[in-house]
Amino acid sequence: MTQPMGRRGWLKGALASAAGLVLAACDRINADPRATAVLQSAERLTRRAQRLVSDRNALAREFAPADISRDFRANGSIRPADPDYVAHTAAGFADWRLVIDGLVERPLSLTLEELRAQPARTQITRHDCVEGWSSIGKWTGARLGPLLDRAGLKPGARYLVFHCADSLGPVGDPNSKYYESIDLIDARHPQTILAYEMNDAPLPVPHGAPIRLRVERHLGYKHAKYVMRIEAVEDFAHLRGGRGGFWEDRGYEWYAGI
């Protein structure tokens, strides 16, 4: 006897529709801001748990020169078309200044030469993109901690915002400008540097010339490239999307240690 819809066929159909319903339900939940807020609550738990088990100065692993990637991938902006930045590259960054301001006692404006004269650190570390890949590179740069001491943080300062020269998206749209933020634990971490050299050469444009932030212990998007200005703030809720970074405003975690 042949059955057009045997037990197996029925089961298969039931499973397929159940799976379809689950998927449709997940898509609907995913689009709901309240559900998103619930899912996002795990980020705080992750940050607190990681900070609990980790010494605040625990170092990211450093590697040997032989481990350096020859195919270090550049992601995000790799050749910014923003006119101000294009002018800086044409002038070899001669007129470029790094501004450190906001909630500081003594705002700074540093040339690349002055930055190179600051207390520096060299480290061979792994760069982990949120997409899942890793590359290893050698970085030399000015330690951020001593720079903050020089500028003198005011008591209210709790975060540093990194304003960048590049736009991810239409040039000229203020929402396209890349920015990032970190807290003072990461800012004063010994491996947190403003890197001006990569693999013993001046930092190339695809990797953020003239300087990029290295904030080891975080995923790649926290390592802001093309940094122009570091602003000490009490809070970043008023800024742009309010979540503290270009990718954060687009749904990624502010705490990118995982």
Place this chain on the structure above:
Amino acid sequence: MNTGRPSRTLVYRHGLLVRITHWLNVVAVTLLLMSGLQIFNAHPALYWGQKSTFAEPWINTTASERAGRPIGVTTIGGLSFETTGVLGYSGKAGAGEPRGFPAWATIPSHRDLASGRRWHLFFAWVLVINGLVYWLGGLAGGHIRRDLVPDRRDLSPRNIWHEIVTHAQLRFPKGEEARRYNVLQKGAYLGVALVLLPLMVATGLTMSPGINAAWPWMLDLFGGRQSARTLHFIAASLVVAFVIVHLAMVVASGLWNNIRSMITGRYAIEVEEAKP
């Protein structure tokens, strides 16, 4: 005196702890798997070691073209297979797109890494807390020792062989023997709860740059972050393999009886009726 006529009786088989943690695990593992495939799709290639060797992944999926038509290609260890519609390239007719795993396997169904991570990192906590409750409760309440740790009789080669043969014939223990897990069940459940799911969590944590700084020994244990990502994927595949076999056994050994027992705790067994 026995009449020899079997009758069905309900026995209490699964305690509350097992039932609650089981169903929470069903939810968490399903959502973790599907959001995990979403995350995999952001870079559908796997490597061994500390870093990515982009030109030489040991496994990857890509979209390619043959005779003007897009195709999906999966490469494993240098061998390529066309996997159009499932891996590399998939989607409804006319709306196909390059993607690792297809829309029906990912959360959300469209490409969205940020959302995938949100689901994944939330339900990772659900899995971990649920697992801790299971282990602490199971150790304190005796479930692990009483129901899961194989005894001497379980481990005799003769018994193991007997269970393998009868399972392959889809003949399952009846009567008193059905009150307890057989040695293959014990091994499978302990293996998943003790080895596979903790391995998922450990290899997942080894991908975290924050945890790498806190516990650098984990990088050495798994051979680097990219190895950990590969092992995370392999362990997830083994979890899927377990679930497939588990569901097949559930269906073969009595679907409704098994489902009821994991909901109410009551499992029907056939017993020889004893009369005075």
